[in-house]
Amino acid sequence: MRQTWRWFGPEDPIKVDDIRQAGVEGIVSALHHIPPGEIWTPEAIARRQDEVGLMQDGTPSGLAWVVVESLPVSEDIKRQSGGWKEHITNYKESLRNLAEAGIEVVCYNFMPLIDWTRTDLAHRLPNGATCMRFDLYDFAAFDIHILQRPGAAESFTEEVVEEAARRHAAMTPAHCEALARNIVSGLPGAAEHLTLDEFRARLAVYDNIAPDRLRRNLTDFLTEVVPVAQDLGLRLCCHPDDPPFPLLGLPRIMSTEADYRALVEAVDLPANGITLCSGSLGARLDNDLTGMMERLGDRVHFLHLRNVRVEGEAEVNSFHEAEHLGGGTDMVGLVAAVLLEERKRRAAGRADCSIPFRPDHGQNILDDLTRQTQPGYPAIGRLKGLAELRGIIAALRHSEEGLV
Template sequence: MRQTWRWFGPKDLVSIDDMMQAGVQGVVSALHHVPTGAVWSPEEIARRQGEIARMTDGAPSGLEWEVVESLPVSEDIKKQKGDWREHIASYKTSLRHLRDAGIEVICYNFMPVLDWTRTDLAWRLPNGATCMRFDLTDFAAFDIHILARPGAAQDFLPEVAEAAARRFAEMPEAAREALARNVVFGLPGAAEHFTLADVRAHLAEYASIPAERLRAHLVDFLSEVAPVAQDLGLRLCCHPDDPPFPLLGLPRVMSTEADYRAVMEAVDLPANGITLCSGSLGARPDNDLPGMMARLGDRVHFLHLRNVLRESEGIMGSFHEAEHLGGGTDMVATIAAVLREEARRRAEGRADCDIPMRPDHGQDILDDLKRRAQPGYPAIGRLKGLAELRGIMTALSHPAEGIGA
């Protein structure tokens, strides 16, 4: 596996110097400041590459931008409304510009409205560390009482809706505002930031788009862009829904192995691939991560390795970001499946035999608690996760094991 690190650009409080000291091999980044649907110009791409190539003191870093996360898909494309055809044309142009710049792996997602959802961005653990958490009762309180989505209460079990009513009644106004901010939280430097009014407007438009239609829109999108990516030698990789179950009455179409298999078969090109995120998929008890890697591995182009601890066994439930080896996913078995897939590719002579991975998310520990970087992306917490993952990779690749031989 090729060890990479996500970087949000010059405003990221975790610097290029930090990731160099973490010993990563490549960088995952994006042009968050470019509006969704607009073309990524050669000049903007080159600027980001130059930023990655330099340390704080101007010395060369030796690092390169190897994976795009994400080249975003507009809401117009997902809904097939407004300027969606122009946005697809812009997407194709951006793919060509990225290939011209030497970048081959492009991660994206097809989640409606919100890229990911948490109710607490700094939940305190017993040891004093903090992590991101999705609390189902808090989310129901947001959905039913803050967003006031029509019919929201019917989407939750009666006991959850009742607990949410009590929770909301006990919340001071500041807590209600913080919960709303957390749910619609955006990336640093992102060109778009949603308000509650924006969310309500999008939800109204999605009311007429069931999951089957959204999946058809995804297939239409891929039918346009995947052949371009194939011709250019690029690898597209769709990130799963996070969390992988319906929220806000919105359709979800990339939450399970069956979802991925349907989309891979509908646009059956090697360029149409998967970002296997063990944390997002691991939030469902019926997702078998080692098995998914074994069965779908031929199309896995990018890996997010993290773990979550589910707080119930229901499909829809609370969970929090665990230590990389401490959640519900068997990380040793998952990495073993990855190494077997890489060995298979190596035997076939595939150029993509080293799959890029990054230690996804991490708990804020030690000096992370003072730095207050992007939630989920601390320096030391991710370094700890990367060290744990490296230990598994090293042990399983040892000649005594033979997996990576």
């Protein structure tokens, strides 16, 4: 298992020097300043590689950019509208440029409009740490009463609708504004500070796109780009929905094992693969993460290892980001399944026998509490998670010599 760390570029408060001290073996990054649909040029890619390769004093960091997260799929491609065909052409060109630069793993997602959704970005835990949290009742209060999306109440159970009404009645204007801001934070370009009317307008473009239509659009996208990736020696890997259930009336098509099986079967080439995110998928109680790794592991090209604590037993629940070993996912069982898959790959002579993973998200602890970082990406909280994951890996390898 290849240890990596997500870095948002030179503006990230966590510097390459800090990451180097964490002892990881590679960087996960993206060119966030380039709008979706535009080409990632060789010059822009080389610039980021240079930034990864140097510490602040100019000495080599010894690190390389090894995973792209994400090469974004434009909303036009997802909807097959506007300039979507040109965007696919540009996507292929970006893949060629990344391959020429020596990068082999490219993560992407097919979530409509919003990359992730939380209602609280700094939920305080009993020990004083903070974490991101999705509160189903607060989210329903936003959807029904603040956003006032037509038909929103029909998306929730009667019990949730009633509690959402009580919650909203007790909210101050400042509370409503903060809740809306947190939810919109998962929207690419959220720094635009969208008004509610602007947010409604963006949602409206998906009014006539049902899940089956979005699946067809994904298959069309894969049919175009996967053969290119295969020829280039790249591995594409789709990230799951976060959270893995419908929100805001938007279609969700990457939430379950069945969704991922349909993905890999749609274009059955090794380049067409999976980003197995144990946190996103773990927010559904019916997702068996260890079993997914056992059954679909040959197509898992990238791993996000984090844990969530689901706060209920219904089909859709509130949840919060737990410690890496403290949530509902059996992290030891999942890592054991990953190591077994790697052993199979070594026996088969596969070049990708060391699967890149990163400690995804983390609780804000110690100095994280006063450092302004990307939501979910503290320095010390992630380092704690990485240390725990390293412990699992070392213990499993020690006890099962066949996995070494």
